[in-house]
Amino acid sequence: MAGEPQADCLFCKIVAGEVPATIVRETETTVAFRDINPQAPTHILVIPKVHYANARELATAEPAIAGDVLREAGELAAEEKVDTTGYRIVFNTGPGAGQTIFHAHAHLLGGCDLQRLV
Ligand code: 5GP
Ligand code: ZN
Secondary structure, three states, X not given: OOEOOOOOOHHHHXXXXXXXXXXXXXXXXXXXXXXXXXXXXXXXXXXXXOEOOOHHHHHHHOHHHHHHHHHHHHHHHHHOOOOOOOEEEEOOOOHHHOOOOOOOOEEEEEOOOOOXXX
């Protein structure tokens, strides 16, 4: 069923506590944890607890939870004190864009000079 945990999904396993992660914050609907391979001094993944393959599917099925993910990313930027220097919130979507885990997630990147792509 849409949104249900997937047995073969790494991020569902992190939500369930079956795979360890450095969890920074958790809400009723989201979990935020440090990326295992950080690309910036602050590199946090914010994920919905429900399983959707990407940001578009999440936002279509659960717009309020998509909002929760965005709000958490912004609040974590402030908590990590990268809000004054600037930060980026990225949703890679599709293998061609570098998505490797097909459970919607926001990358929060900050704390250094971020390469300008767009
Ligand atoms: P994507 O490339 O799909 O946008 O992002 C997936 C991210 O998950 C990558 O930045 C990768 O480093 C991170 N990642 C992959 N496996 C793990 C893991 O087991 N634990 C954590 N904390 N991050 C992971
Ligand atoms: Zn999942």
